[in-house]
Amino acid sequence: MIISTHLGINELNKLKELIITKKLKETNTTNSYELLRIKHDSINLICYKSGKTVYENNPQTVEIIRHILVTDSEYDYELGSDEAGKGESFGPLVTVCVALRPEQITELRLIGVKDSKQLSPREIVRISEEIKKRRIVFRKIILQPEVYNSKIKELKKENKNLNELLAWTHAKVIQNTLDILNYDSAKVVIDKFDVEKTYKRLSKLDKNKIKIIQKSKGESEIPVAVASILAKSFFEEEVSGMCRRYGIDFRKINPAEIPKDIIEKVYKTHFKNISKLLEEK
Numbered sequence: 001m002i003i004s005t006h007l008g009i010n011e012l013n014k015l016k017e018l019i020i021t022k023k024l025k026e027t028n029t030t031n032s033y034e035l036l037r038i039k040h041d042s043i044n045l046i047c048y049k050s051g052k053t054v055y056e057n058n059p060q061t062v063e064i065i066r067h068i069l070v071t072d073s074e075y076d077y078e079l080g081s082d083e084a085g086k087g088e089s090f091g092p093l094v095t096v097c098v099a100l101r102p103e104q105i106t107e108l109r110l111i112g113v114k115d116s117k118q119l120s121p122r123e124i125v126r127i128s129e130e131i132k133k134r135r136i137v138f139r140k141i142i143l144q145p146e147v148y149n150s151k152i153k154e155l156k157k158e159n160k161n162l163n164e165l166l167a168w169t170h171a172k173v174i175q176n177t178l179d180i181l182n183y184d185s186a187k188v189v190i191d192k193f194d195v196e197k198t199y200k201r202l203s204k205l206d207k208n209k210i211k212i213i214q215k216s217k218g219e220s221e222i223p224v225a226v227a228s229i230l231a232k233s234f235f236e237e238e239v240s241g242m243c244r245r246y247g248i249d250f251r252k253i254n255p256a257e258i259p260k261d262i263i264e265k266v267y268k269t270h271f272k273n274i275s276k277l278l279e280e281k
Helices: 009-021 059-069 102-110 121-133 145-157 162-178 195-201 222-246 260-266 272-280
Strands: 002-006 034-040 043-048 052-056 077-084 093-100 137-143 186-191 210-215
Touching: 002 102, 009 034, 009 059, 043 059, 052 059, 059 102, 077 162, 077 222, 093 102, 093 162, 093 222, 102 222, 121 222, 137 145, 137 162, 137 222, 145 162, 145 260, 162 186, 162 195, 186 222, 195 210, 222 260, 260 272
Parallel strands: 077 186, 186 210
Antiparallel strands: 002 052, 034 043, 043 052, 077 093, 093 137
């Protein structure tokens, strides 16, 4: 099996040092995008100029990659949170927070964890199953459509929007995760969407022990990437269950064909096309 990960500048330098110290054999690159290729005994990997590195999942090659990916961290745990289902009109909103020890970050990179937007649906399924097999600390919140719709209606009455709900789910799942940890220091990374609302929701956290980072493209951080992969996995599981329950493939059907009495149970009704359907019916 071929796995890929992304190496930063320091990690690329580590790889180059290993090539020299272990006298690894390089082969010629095949295109202008490749930085180097190693083919030495069973060690087989290709490193691209972008930092993307693909390698065979065998003991010798994995050991080389593990040596490069060793993570140094000043924190006992690094947490990341992300959500899935926000952009889909059907199904729930799922928010997940994970807490990783430094050594777990390395192990998860070894199985191919990275920004879920760079992963195929098949890879997301494979990696999410691998994550669930490990003793990874995480907590999730799943707002089924009926609950989600009710909360959105309440927020609209207060002249608030979806970002308020997102801030609440992220803060809640982060707090739930921190509550089960034993730590002296932790870093929390959130994929940035509304800095002010999120900080307000997280204001009760102990800032002497916890560093909060709201970051654009947060999935570049492994804890956020893991949270994203799990959130997408749980979202798909919930949608599949919903499809079985109603005997309808909500991923493919035109919402206009859905009976009115179940629309609020399976769709997020603030989406314009869905709210329009309710008005028409």
